[in-house]
Amino acid sequence: MKETARHFVELYFRFYGERNSIIKNLFDEDFMGLDGITNTIYDKTKWINAIDDDFEQIGTPFKVGIIDFDTRELGDGMILASCISIWDIKLFQDFPEFDRVRTVFIIRKENDTFKIKHLSNSISLLSLTKKELFPFTLRKVLMDWKNTLFYMGKKQ
Secondary structure (H helix, E strand, O other): OHHHHHHHHHHHHHHHHHOOHHHHHHEEEEEEEEOOOOOOEEEHHHHHHHHHHHHHHOOOOOEEEEEEEEEEEEEOOEEEEEEEEEEEOHHHOOOOOEEEEEEEEEEEEEOOEEEEEEEEEEEEEOOOOOOOOOOHHHHHHHHHHHHHHHHHHOOO
């Protein structure tokens, strides 16, 4: 079942990157998700609305590449799938602080495919030093930049 689950996740990311609305058919009626940016818990309707907004904001297709993937069978046709991916979005190519996207799926076997019961994204920030668990160096660089812009904007 592992290869089938991976194929489904790859298909999900392909449709997402292509900005293909068929992706909306992949969600279970009982879906719950977290987008990784807001503090919103989504049901299926809210998630589909967020996809529509997302496709409108970034209409240009992009590639999503999975760089790590693993699954666990949960029983009753449910599979936990976790992956780390890189999203090649041209709009964000000059923002190196956005490093990778971590995604956790809970998918349920349905006939010859799966339905997504849960999806949770987490956007990792690039650590500028290998020893940092939290991106403190990046935070300092961004705060210095923010303070410089604030100082430049003040009337003297």
